[in-house]
Amino acid sequence: MTAAALAPATRLRVEAINTYYGDSHILRDVSLEIGAGETVALLGRNGVGKTTTLKSIVGWLRPRTGSVTLDGRELVGCDMMTIARAGVALVPEERRIFTNLTVAENLKLAQVTARAPGWTLDHVYEKFPRLRERLGNKGDEISGGEKQMLSIARALLQDVKVLLLDEPTEGLAPLIVREVESVIREIKAAGITTLLVEQNLYSALAVADRCYIIDQGEIKFEGTPEQVRSDEELRRRYLHV
Ligand SMILES: Nc1ncnc2c1ncn2[C@@H]1O[C@H](COP(=O)(O)OP(=O)(O)O)[C@@H](O)[C@H]1O
Numbered sequence: 001m002t003a004a005a006l007a008p009a010t011r012l013r014v015e016a017i018n019t020y021y022g023d024s025h026i027l028r029d030v031s032l033e034i035g036a037g038e039t040v041a042l043l044g045r046n047g048v049g050k051t052t053t054l055k056s057i058v059g060w061l062r063p064r065t066g067s068v069t070l071d072g073r074e075l076v077g078c079d080m081m082t083i084a085r086a087g088v089a090l091v092p093e094e095r096r097i098f099t100n101l102t103v104a105e106n107l108k109l110a111q112v113t114a115r116a117p118g119w120t121l122d123h124v125y126e127k128f129p130r131l132r133e134r135l136g137n138k139g140d141e142i143s144g145g146e147k148q149m150l151s152i153a154r155a156l157l158q159d160v161k162v163l164l165l166d167e168p169t170e171g172l173a174p175l176i177v178r179e180v181e182s183v184i185r186e187i188k189a190a191g192i193t194t195l196l197v198e199q200n201l202y203s204a205l206a207v208a209d210r211c212y213i214i215d216q217g218e219i220k221f222e223g224t225p226e227q228v229r230s231d232e233e234l235r236r237r238y239l240h241v
């Protein structure tokens with residue numbers, strides 16, 4: 001067992017947030033709830049407000065109205081550093097790793113800058129065998145899938161309570177997508193509360209406990225993966241699949 005696996009899970013609640021870019025009103029009363037230790041998917045087409053939702057949670061953008069709470073503690077108005085210290089980590093689409101450092105150095109750096117110890121390096125190597133083989137490679141010498149795993153591994157080394165993943169399977173080969181899915185299941189097994197943003201519908205349905213669909217900045221559906229799988233009309237209307 002790791003420290004992260006023993007830590008109590010955390011509940012994230014987004015209530016009626018309205019987020020703008022300048023004058024453009026992007027998120028309209030978006031509400032989501034991710035129960036302690038749950039893996040929830042936020043699905044939707046390109047440009048509908050998925051990334052804006054994640055940025056509103058981590059304080060990158062400040063919702064004009066509404067609330068985001070972590071076990072009841074208000075996050076709206078807190079700066080990004082405070083929210084990160086509370087244990088909320090965003091793994092953005094543009095996988096942020098240090099390309100001039102090796103995989104091993106990227107991992108070590110995550111460990112030394114952590115607010116509290118999370119997974120151990122041994123645990124990371126066990127769950128990400130592909131990274132272990134690449135320890136001596138620089139960040140710009142590894143594949144897209146390896147970069148994705150490295151950025152997730154960096155978050156796990158930092159004792160994250162809530163992990164926000166922005167399209168983790170985007171641009172990856174099918175075999176690597178399966179590996180990322182298995183990593184997401186490990187994260188769930190470790191008790192980490194996860195919000196997974198995906199355009200890759202079937203990948204999200206394979207790992208999520210519940211899902212939401214967002215369209216034009218509004219939540220249009222909340223339900224189970226099974227409901228999304230069986231509702232062709234819903235998928236056609238909001239997901240184009
Ligand atoms: N920096 C920005 N400035 C202005 N508008 C933006 C910016 N980023 C995104 N948007 C707009 O906000 C909407 C939602 O974007 P986003 O949340 O990135 O969508 P998604 O992640 O679902 O593809 C889009 O219409 C997009 O054009």
Ligand SMILES: [Mg+2]
Nearest residue numbers: 050051052093
């Ligand atoms: Mg996006």
